[in-house]
Amino acid sequence: MGVHELENLFQQKVDHEIKIEPKDWMPEKYRKTLVRQISQHAHSEIVGMLPEGNWITRAPSLRRKATLLAKVQDEAGHGLYLYSAAETLGISRDEMLNQLHTGTAKYSSIFNYPTLSWADIGAIGWLVDGAAIMNQVPLCRSSYGPYARAMVRICKEESFHQRQGFEILLSLSKGTPAQHKMAQDSLNRWWWPSVMMFGPKDDESPNSVDSMKWKIKRFTNDELRQKFVDICAEQVKILGLQLPDNDLKWNDERGHYDFGAINWDEFWQVVKGNGPCNKQRLDARNKAHNEGAWVREAAIAHAEKKKQRTAKAAA
Amino acid sequence: MNNKEWPLWEVFIRSRQGLDHKHVGSLHAVDAEMAIENARDVYTRRMEGVSIWVVESKSIHASNPDDASSLYDPANDKAYRHPTFYELPDELRHM
Numbered sequence: 001m002g003v004h005e006l007e008n009l010f011q012q013k014v015d016h017e018i019k020i021e022p023k024d025w026m027p028e029k030y031r032k033t034l035v036r037q038i039s040q041h042a043h044s045e046i047v048g049m050l051p052e053g054n055w056i057t058r059a060p061s062l063r064r065k066a067t068l069l070a071k072v073q074d075e076a077g078h079g080l081y082l083y084s085a086a087e088t089l090g091i092s093r094d095e096m097l098n099q100l101h102t103g104t105a106k107y108s109s110i111f112n113y114p115t116l117s118w119a120d121i122g123a124i125g126w127l128v129d130g131a132a133i134m135n136q137v138p139l140c141r142s143s144y145g146p147y148a149r150a151m152v153r154i155c156k157e158e159s160f161h162q163r164q165g166f167e168i169l170l171s172l173s174k175g176t177p178a179q180h181k182m183a184q185d186s187l188n189r190w191w192w193p194s195v196m197m198f199g200p201k202d203d204e205s206p207n208s209v210d211s212m213k214w215k216i217k218r219f220t221n222d223e224l225r226q227k228f229v230d231i232c233a234e235q236v237k238i239l240g241l242q243l244p245d246n247d248l249k250w251n252d253e254r255g256h257y258d259f260g261a262i263n264w265d266e267f268w269q270v271v272k273g274n275g276p277c278n279k280q281r282l283d284a285r286n287k288a289h290n291e292g293a294w295v296r297e298a299a300i301a302h303a304e305k306k307k308q309r310t311a312k313a314a315a
Numbered sequence: 316m317n318n319k320e321w322p323l324w325e326v327f328i329r330s331r332q333g334l335d336h337k338h339v340g341s342l343h344a345v346d347a348e349m350a351i352e353n354a355r356d357v358y359t360r361r362m363e364g365v366s367i368w369v370v371e372s373k374s375i376h377a378s379n380p381d382d383a384s385s386l387y388d389p390a391n392d393k394a395y396r397h398p399t400f401y402e403l404p405d406e407l408r409h410m
């Protein structure tokens with residue numbers, strides 16, 4: 001069968017919602033797109049532990065601390081589900097980690113912002129996990145089987161992440177004036193970076209067309225962003241807080257909220273590595289990886305020794 | 316530095332007594348014992364399982380999807396293996 005014929009068969013399967021599995025034929029560009037997207041997604045889960053990890057030892061109560069620990073542990077799990085999904089496409093774990101550690105792979109820019117107050121843990125849960133859920137729910141129907149299955153697990157676990165964040169913000173908002181102010185300040189800092197999480201505008205997102213055709217993605221960046229804004233604009237009223245956007249206004253004609261201009265310069269600056277914490281995050285990842293090297297090596301040595309001992313005993 | 320990657324394991328979980336073990340994903344571990352412990356942490360944080368199997372991925376042999384049409388061909392023309400193939404009178408209930 002020629003490549004053209006194989007490509008047609010592949011597209012037919014995708015059009016008929018038949019999942020693509022690891023050993024099935026797939027266009028090289030489909031494989032590459034998936035490897036890039038899934039590994040970036042995995043890296044985001046892993047790096048995403050850093051800003052929140054910053055507050056584990058300073059959580060205001062045991063309940064909050066147990067919750068934050070469980071959430072951060074979930075994010076580690078999400079990273080692992082996704083790395084193993086990407087590995088089914090023929091890339092090794094080491095290669096992916098190497099790409100992260102050398103800065104050749106990207107991760108979500110949102111994690112290059114600092115967590116300055118406890119309220120930031122609330123804002124991250126509500127907005128960052130909220131935006132992630134908005135992105136991830138349609139990915140549960142992604143055309144690549146292992147990715148879709150990993151996303152189903154992840155989405156099930158994400159829901160508590162968002163709820164605990166909302167709860168934190170709500171308690172602070174209803175608390176003392178200083179706590180209320182802390183919550184508002186946190187929203188002021190996290191709102192726009194969260195809106196940017198959906199990626200560049202549709203007309204500046206060249207990979208989107210293929211991803212939609214191949215049903216890796218189901219909605220465009222702008223569609224998801226609008227959905228996110230619409231939902232948050234309502235939920236923020238319950239919080240008794242304000243989103244930092246003077247142009248945020250319900251548009252009856254469109255049936256959506258209008259919102260202000262996004263600072264794309266800032267977005268591209270952070271993507272290019274010039275965000276407030278890019279260097280700090282990469283350094284932390286590299287440090288953890290390098291300082292853990294002896295553990296990985298010792299574990300292999302120990303396993304090999306054990307294997308030899310059992311072989312000897314059997315002989 | 317030793318750059319050897321830990322072997323890859325496939326993880327299967329029985330979610331409830333009485334159900335089959337089902338494939339849930341994979342992970343890296345140096346041996347079976349560590350694979351089971353890691354599987355517990357990665358795949359059963361919310362009581363998703365009562366039993367875990369791990370199999371080193373290299374021990375799994377899979378059929379080739381390209382051979383699917385010939386591989387399953389023998390079963391393709393045997394409608395008489397299904398109950399609906401048989402025409403029975405309507406009076407006959409519960410069969």
Ligand SMILES: [Fe+2]
Binds near residue numbers: 074075078158
């Ligand atoms: Fe996550």
Ligand SMILES: [Fe+2]
Binds near residue numbers: 075129132161
């Ligand atoms: Fe999360």
